[in-house]
Amino acid sequence: MSAQAAATAVATKISPVTFKSDYKPIWCPGCGDYSVLSSVTKAFAILELEPHQIAVVSGIGCSSRIPAYTSCYGYHGIHGRALAAGTGLKVARPDLTVLVAGGDGDGYSIGGNHFMHACRRNVDMTYVVMDNHVYGMTKGQPSPTTEPDWNSKLSPGGTGLRVFHPLVVALAAGANFIGRAFSGDPNGTAEILAQAIRTPGFSFVEILSPCVTFRPEQREWKNVVRPSPVEATDDPVRATRRLLTDDGFNIGVLFKGDRAPYAPPMGKARKTAAELEEGFAL
Amino acid sequence: MSANTGRKKVTSTGRAAAPAKRTSSAKGGAPAKAAAPAKGATRKRAASAGAAPSDKVLQLMIHAYAMEAEAAERYAEFADAMEVHNNSEVAELFRKMARIENLHAQQIRESMGWHTVPPPADNVYRWEGLEAPETADHGDLHYLMTPHHALQIARLNEERARRFYAKLAIDASDDEMRRAANEMSEEEADHVRLIDEWLSRTPAPEAGWSTDLDPPNYNTD
Secondary structure (H helix, E strand, C coil), X not given: CCHHHHHHHCCCCCCHHHHECCCCCCCCCCCCHHHHHHHXXXXXXXXXXXXXXXXXXXXXXXXXXXXXXXXXXXXXXXCCCHHHHHHHHHHHCCCCEEEEEEEHHHHHHHCHHHHHHHHHHCECEEEEEEECCEECXXXXXXXXXXXXXXXECCECCCCCCCCCCHHHHHHHHCCCEEEEEECCCHHHHHHHHHHHHHCCCEEEEEEECCCCCCCHHHHHHHHCCEECCCCCECCHHHHHHHHHCCCCCEEEEEEXXXXXXXXXXXXXXXXXXXXXXXXXXX | XXXXXXXXXXXXXXXXXXXXXXXXXXXXXXXXXXXXXCCCHHHHHCHHHCCCCCHHHHHHHHHHHHHHHXXXXXXXXXXXXXHHCCCHHHHHHHHHHHHHHHHHHHHHHHHHCCCCCXXXXXXXXXXXXXXXXXXXXXXXXXXXXXXXXXXHHHHHHHHHHHXXXXXXXHHCCCHHHHHHHHHHHHHHHHHHHXXXXXXXXXXXXXXXXXXXXXXXXXXXX
């Protein structure tokens, strides 16, 4: 068989386009979330999943619009509660690939408690946070990852507050996979997401996704990010040491553990949906 | 180049394969790349030689296809973004570029006789940057940008593609690969020239083009 014939024989079964809906994203031109959407769909294609096998769950914020832009099952939930909804969905429907997505405000502030406990519970799902260090949808307030000296009319002189370190928290709380990606590298991000989804248990991927409207200086991130100089480790102690010297711009998989995911025994439903609905009747 | 699939008749220039849309008009002048030689022309020119492409040239064409397909996808995303922000003139231009890049991808696919597109060696695309050289960065967009800005982005992409192929030609260890990469580089250089012509017919943005009296961000002074 010639090289060409051999290569032609390998068919690309599913294209990323398969996972895109007909809705046009309502994000600012230049927003990193466009690339994240592209990476998410590429990751699904890499894994050769089909849209009906996936549920994309989100909270509130610019990035949380993402379920509508995919052709998968989608759930656009309430602020900070995406992980709670995703956890319930995965436990009830373990056959689904559950991807929970949102922003740094939604995930680390309003949903901060859910974040910790999702890591601890280690349900088999993937959490993607599009981190732009700002609340974009509500016009640019500082978020938990905003630098303490970021000066704006809404935070004159900066907040002076120490930033939240999501990777450190994820590691301490028990996430089984921890990585960081950059929206400006959609192909690399897709690979990390595919690894995250493949890894059993709770996978957390922080994606640096610039907000060009409220943090235009983040356009420079593309010149700052770099591939992590070290390979992923399965040792939490080594991972912790690495995080102590991390400046937030190392891209790659930091930690890949082998903790068994939480999977409750599947019993038989004791009530039908109609019977459950009766309980809510006024 | 001798990347012959043995399936297609060839022309001397490859232009005959281009559909009529490539000559359609656009605001600000004819679409620059519309008159460009079809991608895939290099394969067609040599098809009569009857030889299968070497592994290296095959990889080159796999990358060439990915480059065009990614560029098309990105321009379509840009068009969507501009449409949502009511910048219809630029949206239309990006849509046109997406069509042209898609056409180029299709031409490569047809000329190589690919029913499905083969993956690159080791499933890894080898670009110099984070993405294919003809793929623009989302960060280059502005909601108030003009067609002139859009053409500048396109020019930059074509120039990066030209340099990519030119470097491959310089680094090539055999004549077939060098010839193929040089031809691809020349095609991209043609596109750069055509975009330059198009740019010369397109009004430059006025001073203060990005001024918005009701800006989304009121945090800055």
